[in-house]
Amino acid sequence: xxxxxxxxxxxxxxxxxxxxxxxxxxxxxxxxxxxxxxxxxxxxxxxxxxxxxxxxxxxxxxxxxxxxxxxxxxxxxxxxxxxxxxxxxxxxxxxxxxxxxxxxxxxxxxxxxxxxxxxxxxxxxxxxxxxxxxxxxxxxxxxxxxxxxxxxxxxxxxxxxxxxxxxxxxxxxxxx
Numbered sequence: 001x002x003x004x005x006x007x008x009x010x011x012x013x014x015x016x017x018x019x020x021x022x023x024x025x026x027x028x029x030x031x032x033x034x035x036x037x038x039x040x041x042x043x044x045x046x047x048x049x050x051x052x053x054x055x056x057x058x059x060x061x062x063x064x065x066x067x068x069x070x071x072x073x074x075x076x077x078x079x080x081x082x083x084x085x086x087x088x089x090x091x092x093x094x095x096x097x098x099x100x101x102x103x104x105x106x107x108x109x110x111x112x113x114x115x116x117x118x119x120x121x122x123x124x125x126x127x128x129x130x131x132x133x134x135x136x137x138x139x140x141x142x143x144x145x146x147x148x149x150x151x152x153x154x155x156x157x158x159x160x161x162x163x164x165x166x167x168x169x170x171x172x173x174x175x176x
Contacts, residue, residue: 024097026124027106030089030117031064040064040090043115047094050106056098059126064092075117089117095124
């Protein structure tokens with residue numbers, strides 16, 4: 001069985017020198033769905049307070065929203081410390097800059113918080129790395145239009161294409 005390596009622990013060892021190392025981190029979290037919507041802000045403030053106490057700076061944030069999980073997750077909770085299974089959770093994220101010990105303290109404090117189903121903290125870059133979504137362009141078809149079908153060309157019709165013709169065809173296709 002492979003041994004799990006904790007990136008925050010290895011960074012703590014590297015950061016034990018006299019200098020304070022600051023890095024950009026992002027935390028993604030799932031909050032259990034039994035938390036009321038009006039209490040979500042208070043729960044997210046638990047994350048922010050740990051970062052603020054150690055003089056971390058916020059870069060970006062995604063507010064938590066209820067989402068369906070890809071698979072059900074069990075966690076301890078409820079009366080009698082029994083396991084409860086959830087198929088939905090509030091997902092949110094925060095990108096911040098802080099020293100290594102802050103990220104480690106954040107992880108430790110949220111692991112014991114019963115409102116968090118799962119947390120992930122990773123090193124990242126300051127720049128915006130989210131994929132930009134481009135809406136697909138749809139071609140409008142009028143009622144009188146007929147859709148042309150392409151016929152299969154015979155081997156004689158499939159002559160080699162010149163570079164000039166190929167460039168011209170690519171320019172026509174990529175015009176917006």
